[in-house]
Amino acid sequence: xxxxxxxxxxLFKRRFTKLIVIGALLVLAATVAGTWFSNEKVGATQVASAxxxxxxxxxEAVRQSEQEMAxxxxxxxxxxxxxxxxxxxVPTPDQYDYTWxxxxxxxxxxxxxxxISVLAVVLAGAAFLIGASFVGSEWSSGGMMNLLLWRPQRVxxxxxxxTVFLSWLTGLTLLxxxxxxxxxxxxxxxxGSTEKMTAGVWQSFGLTGLRALALxxxxxxxxxxxxxxxxxxxxxxxxxxxxxxxxxxxxxMANLAEFKFTEAWVLPVWxxxxxxxxxxxxxxxxxxxxxxxxxELDKFTMTWQTAxxxxxxxxxxxxxxxxxxxxxxxIT
Amino acid sequence: xxxxxxxxxLRKTYRGRKGVRNxxxxxxxxxxxxxxxxxxxxxGSGKTTTLRTLLGLIKPNxxxxxxxxxxxxxxxxxxxxxxxxxxxxxxxFGNFTAETTLSLLADAGGVNRNRVVSVLDLVGLxxxxxxxxxxxxxxxxxxxxxxxxxxxxxxxxxxxxxxxxLDPGGxxxxxxxxxxxxxxGMTVLLSSHILGEIQxxxxxxxxxxxxxxVTSGSVSEVLAQHTSGAVKVRLEPGVDLMGAAQLLRAAGAxxxxxxxxxxxxxxxxxxQITKLLADQQIYVSELTPVSADLEDVFLxxxxxxxxxxxxxxxxxxxxxxxxxxxGQ
Numbered sequence: 001x002x003x004x005x006x007x008x009x010x011l012f013k014r015r016f017t018k019l020i021v022i023g024a025l026l027v028l029a030a031t032v033a034g035t036w037f038s039n040e041k042v043g044a045t046q047v048a049s050a051x052x053x054x055x056x057x058x059x060e061a062v063r064q065s066e067q068e069m070a071x072x073x074x075x076x077x078x079x080x081x082x083x084x085x086x087x088x089x090v091p092t093p094d095q096y097d098y099t100w101x102x103x104x105x106x107x108x109x110x111x112x113x114x115x116i117s118v119l120a121v122v123l124a125g126a127a128f129l130i131g132a133s134f135v136g137s138e139w140s141s142g143g144m145m146n147l148l149l150w151r152p153q154r155v156x157x158x159x160x161x162x163t164v165f166l167s168w169l170t171g172l173t174l175l176x177x178x179x180x181x182x183x184x185x186x187x188x189x190x191x192g193s194t195e196k197m198t199a200g201v202w203q204s205f206g207l208t209g210l211r212a213l214a215l216x217x218x219x220x221x222x223x224x225x226x227x228x229x230x231x232x233x234x235x236x237x238x239x240x241x242x243x244x245x246x247x248x249x250x251x252x253m254a255n256l257a258e259f260k261f262t263e264a265w266v267l268p269v270w271x272x273x274x275x276x277x278x279x280x281x282x283x284x285x286x287x288x289x290x291x292x293x294x295x296e297l298d299k300f301t302m303t304w305q306t307a308x309x310x311x312x313x314x315x316x317x318x319x320x321x322x323x324x325x326x327x328x329x330x331i332t
Numbered sequence: 333x334x335x336x337x338x339x340x341x342l343r344k345t346y347r348g349r350k351g352v353r354n355x356x357x358x359x360x361x362x363x364x365x366x367x368x369x370x371x372x373x374x375x376g377s378g379k380t381t382t383l384r385t386l387l388g389l390i391k392p393n394x395x396x397x398x399x400x401x402x403x404x405x406x407x408x409x410x411x412x413x414x415x416x417x418x419x420x421x422x423x424x425f426g427n428f429t430a431e432t433t434l435s436l437l438a439d440a441g442g443v444n445r446n447r448v449v450s451v452l453d454l455v456g457l458x459x460x461x462x463x464x465x466x467x468x469x470x471x472x473x474x475x476x477x478x479x480x481x482x483x484x485x486x487x488x489x490x491x492x493x494x495x496x497x498l499d500p501g502g503x504x505x506x507x508x509x510x511x512x513x514x515x516x517g518m519t520v521l522l523s524s525h526i527l528g529e530i531q532x533x534x535x536x537x538x539x540x541x542x543x544x545x546v547t548s549g550s551v552s553e554v555l556a557q558h559t560s561g562a563v564k565v566r567l568e569p570g571v572d573l574m575g576a577a578q579l580l581r582a583a584g585a586x587x588x589x590x591x592x593x594x595x596x597x598x599x600x601x602x603x604q605i606t607k608l609l610a611d612q613q614i615y616v617s618e619l620t621p622v623s624a625d626l627e628d629v630f631l632x633x634x635x636x637x638x639x640x641x642x643x644x645x646x647x648x649x650x651x652x653x654x655x656x657x658x659g660q
Contacts, residue, residue: 006439142423150441152388152408331389
C-alpha cells in the first residue's frame with residue numbers, strides 16, 4: 001500500500017504529467033470552442049432566413065437561365081440541331097432546398113459519438129506519452145534502481161506502478177467523459193439540438209464511452225510497457241515511429257501482393273472499428289474484369305469484438321514481455 | 333562476533349560476442365557486526381557486481397549470500413528494510429527536489445517521512461533540500477545518496493565510493509559520519525579507491541581482484557601479512573656501510589643503500605643479517621621491519637602497480653606472487 005501511495009505521489013508530482021494533461025485539456029477546449037462557434041441554434045428566424053436565401057438564389061438562377069435562353073434563341077441554329085431547351089439548364093424550386101441554407105447546428109444524438117472519439121484519441125495519445133515517461137525516466141535516471149534497493153520485488157514494483165498509472169488514467173478519463181457529456185449537452189442546448197435523446201441513446205453513449213476508456217488504457221499500458229522494455233522513454237516513442245513505418249510497409253506490400261482488405265493490417269483501423277462498433281472494408285479489386293454490370297464488392301466487417309480481441313492480444317504480449325524482462329534481466 | 337554479511341562461492345558470468353567473462357569467480361566475503369569493512373579492488377575487479385548481486389539487482393550464476401543471517405536474494409524483501417545502500421554513482425530523477433526524492437523513498441519503504449529532514453541535516457543538505465536535484469553538484473548528489481541510504485536507519489550500510497566528488501571537508505565529514513555510525517552499532521561496508529581513507533576508517537578489509545578474494549581480515553592483519561619482508565638496517569656510527577652491504581649481497585640479500593642506513597628487501601629471516609654481520613665484527617644498532625601501507629598491499633595483491641613503459645589494461649591484474657625469500 002505504501003508503494004502505491006508513493007507511486008501515486010510520484011505520478012502527480014511529475015512535471016511531464018502535468019504538461020501533457022494540460023496540453024490534452026487545451027486541445028479538448030479548442031474542440032469545444034470550435035464546435036461552439038461553428039454551430040448555432042436553429043429557430044423560426046433561421047428557417048425564414050434560409051428559405052429567403054434559397055428563394056433568392058432560385059430567382060437569380062431563373063434569371064440567368066432566361067438570359068441564356070434568350071441568347072440561344074437569338075443565335076443562328078447550330079449544325080447539330082440541339083434545341084435551346086436542351087442546351088440551357090432550367091432550374092426548378094426543388095433544386096434550392098432551404099435546408100441546405102440552414103446554418104450548422106450541433107445535433108447531440110448524431111454528433112456526440114464523434115466527439116467521444118475525439119476525446120478518446122486525444123487522451124490515448126496523452127496516456128501513451130505519460131505512461132512511457134512515467135516508467136522510462138525512472139529507468140534512465142536511475143530512480144528505478146533506487147526504488148528496487150528499497151523494495152527488491154521487481155515484478156511487484158513494476159505492476160504497482162502500472163496499476164497506479166492505469167487507475168489514475170481510468171479516473172481521469174471517466175471524469176473527462178462525464179465533463180465532455182455535460183459540455184456537449186450544453187453546446188447542443190445553446191448552439192444546436194437535443195432532439196430524440198432517449199435513455200437508450202444515453203446508454204449507447206455510455207457504452208461508447210467505456211470503449212473509449214478501454215482504448216485510452218490500452219494506449220497507456222502500451223506506452224508504459226514499451227518504455228519499460230527499452231528502459232527509456234525514447235524506446236516507446238521509437239517503437240511508435242517504427243510501428244508507423246512498418247504499418248506503411250505492410251500496407252504497401254499487402255496491396256502489391258493484392259491481398260484482400262489490406263486496411264485490416266493497419267492498427268489504427270482496429271481503433272476506429274473499436275470506437276465505431278464496426279467498420280466495413282471493401283475489396284475494390286473484386287469487381288475487376290467483372291462481366292456483370294451490378295457486381296457487388298466483397299466486404300469484410302470488422303466488429304468491435306474482433307478489434308477488441310486483437311488489441312487485447314497485443315497488450316497482453318507487450319505488457320507480458322515487459323514483466324518477464326523485469327523479472328529476468330539484470331539491472332546494471 | 334556475528335557475521336552481518338556472508339558471501340561464499342559467488343559466481344557471475346557474462347556472455348558476450350567476445351566469449352564468456354567471469355565477473356565473479358567464486359568470491360567470498362564476511363563482514364562482522366559493528367565493523368566498518370573496506371571493500372577494495374581495481375576497476376573491473378567485480379566490486380560493484382558483488383554489491384549489485386547482493387542487493388538483488390543482478391542474478392548470480394552460483395554461490396551463497398546471507399544478510400543479517402538470512403539467505404538472499406530469497407529473503408531480500410524482508411531484510412531490505414535493514415539495509416541502506418548506494419551503488420556506484422548517485423542516480424536520482426533530476427526534476428524532483430531532494431526532499432521530494434527522499435519522501436517518495438520513505439513512502440515506498442514505509443518509513444516515517446519525518447526522518448527526511450533529519451537525514452538531510454545529517455549530510456549537510458538541509459538548506460538546499462528544496463532545490464531540484466539536477467542543480468546539485470556531484471558531491472551534493474553523493475551526500476543525497478548517503479542520506480537516502482541512512483533514511484531507513486539500517487543495520488547494514490553499503491556504500492559504493494561514497495567519497496566520489498566530495499571536497500576535502502566533505503571527505504572528512506564522511507569519515508567522521510562512518511565512525512559515528514559504526515560506534516552507534518551500525519555495520520558499514522565501504523567500497524572505495526581512496527586507500528588512505530580506508531586505512532583510516534576501516535576495522536577490516538576484503539580485497540578482490542579478477543572476481544576472487546585475494547585477502548581479507550583486519551587492517552592490521554592484512555598489513556602484517558603483506559609486509560614486504562624488507563628490514564631497515566642501521567649500523568654503529570663509523571662502520572663501513574658499503575662493506576657491510578657487499579657482505580650481505582654476497583650472501584644473496586637484496587640490499588638498497590641509503591645515506592646512513594640500508595634496507596634488505598628479501599629478509600624473511602632477519603636473524604641471518606645480524607649473524608652474518610656479527611661474524612665480521614660488525615654490529616647492528618637498529619633492525620626494523622619496513623612496514624607497508626594499504627596502497628602497497630593493494631598494488632601487490634592485485635598486481636596493478638604501474639610499470640614503466642607499459643599501459644596496463646583494465647582487466648590486467650596478477651594474483652598474488654609466490655612468497656618466501658632469502659634467509660629461509
